[in-house]
Amino acid sequence: xxxxxxxxxxxxxxxxxxxxxxxxxxxxxxxxxxxxxxxxxxxxxxxxxxxxxxxxxxxxxxxxxxxxxxxxxxxxxxxxxxxxxxxxxxxxxxxxxxxxxxxxxxxxxxxxxxxxxxxxxxxxxxxxxxxxxxxxxxxxxxxxxxxxxxxxxxxxxxxxxxxxxxxxxxxxx
Amino acid sequence: xxxxxxxxxxxxxxxxxxxxxxxxxxxxxxxxxxxxxxxxxxxxxxxxxxxxxxxxxxxxxxxxxxxxxxxxxxxxxxxxxxxxxxxxxxxxxxxxxxxxxxxxxxxxxxxxxxxxxxxxxxxxxxxxxxxxxxxxxxxxxxxxxxxxxxxxxxxxxxxxxxxxxxxxxxxxxxxxxxxxxxxxxxxxxxxxxxxxxxxxxxxxxxxxxxxxxxxxxxxxxxxxxxxxxxxxxxxxxxxxxxxxxxxxxxxxxxxxxxxxxxxxxxxxxxxxxxxxxxxxxxxxxxxxxxxxxxxxxxxxxxxxxxxxxxxxxxxxxxxxxxxxxxxxxxxxxxxxxxxxxxxxxxxxxxxxxxxxxxxxxxxxxxxxxxxxxxxxxxxxxx
Amino acid sequence: xxxxxxxxxxxxxxxxxxxxxxxxxxxxxxxxxxxxxxxxxxxxxxxxxxxxxxxxxxxxxxxxxxxxxxxxxxxxxxxxxxxxxxxxxxxxxxxxxxxxxxxxxxxxxxxxxxxxxxxxxxxxxxxxxxxxxxxxxxxxxxxxxxxxxxxxxxxxxxxxxxxxxxxxxxxxxxxxxxxxxxxxxxxxxxxxxxxxxxxxxxxxxxxxxxxxxxxxxxxxxxxxxxxxxxxxxxxxxxxxxxxxxxxxxxxxxxxxxxxxxxxxxxxxxxxxxxxxxxxxxxxxxxxxxxxxxxxxxxxxxxxxxxxxxxxxxxxxxxxxxxxxxxxxxxxxxxxxxxxxxxxxxxxxxxxxxxxxxxxxxxxxxxxxxxxxxxxxxxxxxxx
Numbered sequence: 018x019x020x021x022x023x024x025x026x027x028x029x030x031x032x033x034x035x036x037x038x039x040x041x042x043x044x045x046x047x048x049x050x051x052x053x054x055x056x057x058x059x060x061x062x063x064x065x066x067x068x069x070x071x072x073x074x075x076x077x078x079x080x081x082x083x084x085x086x087x088x089x090x091x092x093x094x095x096x097x098x099x100x101x102x103x104x105x106x107x108x109x110x111x112x113x114x115x116x117x118x119x120x121x122x123x124x125x126x127x128x129x130x131x132x133x134x135x136x137x138x139x140x141x142x143x144x145x146x147x148x149x150x151x152x153x154x155x156x157x158x159x160x161x162x163x164x165x166x167x168x169x170x171x172x173x174x175x176x177x178x179x180x181x182x183x184x185x186x187x188x189x190x
Numbered sequence: 191x192x193x194x195x196x197x198x199x200x201x202x203x204x205x206x207x208x209x210x211x212x213x214x215x216x217x218x219x220x221x222x223x224x225x226x227x228x229x230x231x232x233x234x235x236x237x238x239x240x241x242x243x244x245x246x247x248x249x250x251x252x253x254x255x256x257x258x259x260x261x262x263x264x265x266x267x268x269x270x271x272x273x274x275x276x277x278x279x280x281x282x283x284x285x286x287x288x289x290x291x292x293x294x295x296x297x298x299x300x301x302x303x304x305x306x307x308x309x310x311x312x313x314x315x316x317x318x319x320x321x322x323x324x325x326x327x328x329x330x331x332x333x334x335x336x337x338x339x340x341x342x343x344x345x346x347x348x349x350x351x352x353x354x355x356x357x358x359x360x361x362x363x364x365x366x367x368x369x370x371x372x373x374x375x376x377x378x379x380x381x382x383x384x385x386x387x388x389x390x391x392x393x394x395x396x397x398x399x400x401x402x403x404x405x406x407x408x409x410x411x412x413x414x415x416x417x418x419x420x421x422x423x424x425x426x427x428x429x430x431x432x433x434x435x436x437x438x439x440x441x442x443x444x445x446x447x448x449x450x451x452x453x454x455x456x457x458x459x460x461x462x463x464x465x466x467x468x469x470x471x472x473x474x475x476x477x478x479x480x481x482x483x484x485x486x487x488x489x490x491x492x493x494x495x496x497x498x499x500x501x502x503x504x505x506x507x508x509x510x511x512x513x514x515x516x517x518x519x520x521x522x523x524x525x526x527x528x529x530x531x532x533x534x535x536x537x538x539x540x541x542x543x544x545x546x547x548x549x550x551x552x553x554x555x556x557x558x559x560x561x562x563x564x565x566x567x568x569x570x571x572x
Numbered sequence: 573x574x575x576x577x578x579x580x581x582x583x584x585x586x587x588x589x590x591x592x593x594x595x596x597x598x599x600x601x602x603x604x605x606x607x608x609x610x611x612x613x614x615x616x617x618x619x620x621x622x623x624x625x626x627x628x629x630x631x632x633x634x635x636x637x638x639x640x641x642x643x644x645x646x647x648x649x650x651x652x653x654x655x656x657x658x659x660x661x662x663x664x665x666x667x668x669x670x671x672x673x674x675x676x677x678x679x680x681x682x683x684x685x686x687x688x689x690x691x692x693x694x695x696x697x698x699x700x701x702x703x704x705x706x707x708x709x710x711x712x713x714x715x716x717x718x719x720x721x722x723x724x725x726x727x728x729x730x731x732x733x734x735x736x737x738x739x740x741x742x743x744x745x746x747x748x749x750x751x752x753x754x755x756x757x758x759x760x761x762x763x764x765x766x767x768x769x770x771x772x773x774x775x776x777x778x779x780x781x782x783x784x785x786x787x788x789x790x791x792x793x794x795x796x797x798x799x800x801x802x803x804x805x806x807x808x809x810x811x812x813x814x815x816x817x818x819x820x821x822x823x824x825x826x827x828x829x830x831x832x833x834x835x836x837x838x839x840x841x842x843x844x845x846x847x848x849x850x851x852x853x854x855x856x857x858x859x860x861x862x863x864x865x866x867x868x869x870x871x872x873x874x875x876x877x878x879x880x881x882x883x884x885x886x887x888x889x890x891x892x893x894x895x896x897x898x899x900x901x902x903x904x905x906x907x908x909x910x911x912x913x914x915x916x917x918x919x920x921x922x923x924x925x926x927x928x929x930x931x932x933x934x935x936x937x938x939x940x941x942x943x944x945x946x947x948x949x950x951x952x953x954x955x
Contacts, residue, residue: 026213027198048691051630056593091640113331115384119323121307143434158339238632245627245695248653249943262809264653268633285668312632428649560636
């Protein structure tokens, strides 16, 4: 391929070509907005968050406590059986120290984020969330953490009703 | 597979998506000695419509891809599309419904303003993940950290992959990110994006297209086509959407896809029977993750193979001889050029300066995508 | 080797389903299909195919969100960016390779989750040639309807006959969202929208999910005494360019049908097809498609519609289900819905919309504005 082909298609542009309109271009902003019905499982999940609680579903067949909650067990492919509350303490399974925000812009103060598996749910069942009250040097996989909830008046039925997870302290369950 | 083609991969190309498709398709057909009239069906592979900025972009691209008045279909399995569309092309032929199939993959990430990153805000669950305003790099960072921690892998070992692939890419005519002089130190000194991911661990967005031509053995015999490589095994698998419930240290879904492909290819001992690999490498650690997922290295062993030079082009199991996504570029679905295209070019002795110096008869490649969920695997033989 | 449909699962179509997430809708359709087929998706299904478009769903990679609710976690799964019949065609091919024995095809619409539907449809227009013109995307359908009616000299009142038939058929279909006793004169008196199309010519969006279980002959016979065979499939695309495509005739449907008829060994479709479920998202499309499919001669579909030829007890029942006009526009799930209806008809399970003695049926779909792509499936029972 390399031997037989001498010309490779593709005309490279530089950022200026686009941003200073040196090449002909059209611009368009799509009008694409959505409002997804949360459905039964997620609706209850959000209501409980507003109450300062984490709720899960149980599947009696595989005997798992499923979190985030879902109305069907994806392993057994059957409806899940019931609701059960789980703890708001858990273990950091993985994390990142991010110097990028959502739009890939650089930020000075890093965001500590990762996955926390929650006590009371089946092993490894967890959620993504922020970590705080710890430095980038302190955070580690295996750290025991606890949710810090926003004051009730500030909760809106969102995962952000938890502000972040902080290290579990001596003597805390 | 009897032909392949690809465009340059660059951060921004002037050509429209349709034109990119056309260029790659034209090259592939020319290399196979065929015209569009010979093609029975066209398969298109392209990842998020939001990059190109057109809803149902498969429809928009189809004339450039040769689909005019033909059976044409687009498949889309996130980052797995680069390898998966070839699988879809394969079943068009292996089913007997088509004798000659053109597979055209394209991505034009530069259309998306201000940055292709913004599209990745929409791949997350709206209730569980989006409110946290996640950045795409977080996915890789979390997976990389888990992999490193479970196996005790050091960043130095991971950086070796970036160095290998960007150097391999020097010999790839389409490469966007080749660097003959890059060192492990360069990678380790590069800007931290989301620890443990640093700038030189990542392949940035690209524009590009690639195409392959598939034909039945009857067509190959009748036309006495000499430059051909066989698709011996295909496999694909998706894991649960609930990624926060999974241990990310090992891509179970890649292993399942690989097992499916190896079973079809009658490969019992992949490490011995596979001569070279093009694992999907959008980040350097992914090559290691996927070498293990492809069962070419035991869990946690891939860094050792890399350190020992086993995965260099002249090693015992060359990995990413093309230069991979790290070296050539990452226009998502269009990476078929380095993943599948490279298997074809190596197996038919057409890889030029990238040709592996010893004989290779069996190669494997994987695609990877979605929320750390998707594995697509193809085994090809000379 | 023959390929058969052994399971059908459908949710009722509704104008909105606020109590369900799209996942829960898919789960219901899948559960019904697996119960119908008697299969455990976790152990007896080799491949899953879903048919979806990111912008209809509101996600950057919708493929991520499909597996759990259809039993596909850690199983071979893929997303076809196409209509349900494109998915069915690919399942058919997968099985014919011998690699896959049992495949599941899923498609759904949760259009009620889209708050800017016209904006999403508009986003499918060519960015250089068409988007800058602005205007509602259904203008494209209006232009095509105009070209079709004039070139075939089809009287506008035939559109009223199509709308009336399909809305009334919808009353017989427990799944339909928009069954109504619309008489043939009403559509012509309804408000003009995208001339010549009027309000009642346009099917309203609906939510719904469909799942089909498809199997190789060997597996099909094990699962069901009476599989419905996929005798032929075909799909094709005309030019995506509005300016250079055939506007008056649905060329994509003609080519797709040619391919399907060839596989099904059908030489005289008008005689050999007992019933048809064709895309009628806009009323004129039913007529345009019938002509492209060779089920009516060019220019005759309108007259025949007025004669009642296409009613449930007519010479060629078309859209006994109620079509999209009667059931609702379920976007990429449209073709799969039509295939499901044909399966029910051929099984004799179509309740009060049953067409008597149907042995061979055709399902056809189009990928909606602004595409010129579509697919066809010919299904049959018996030897």
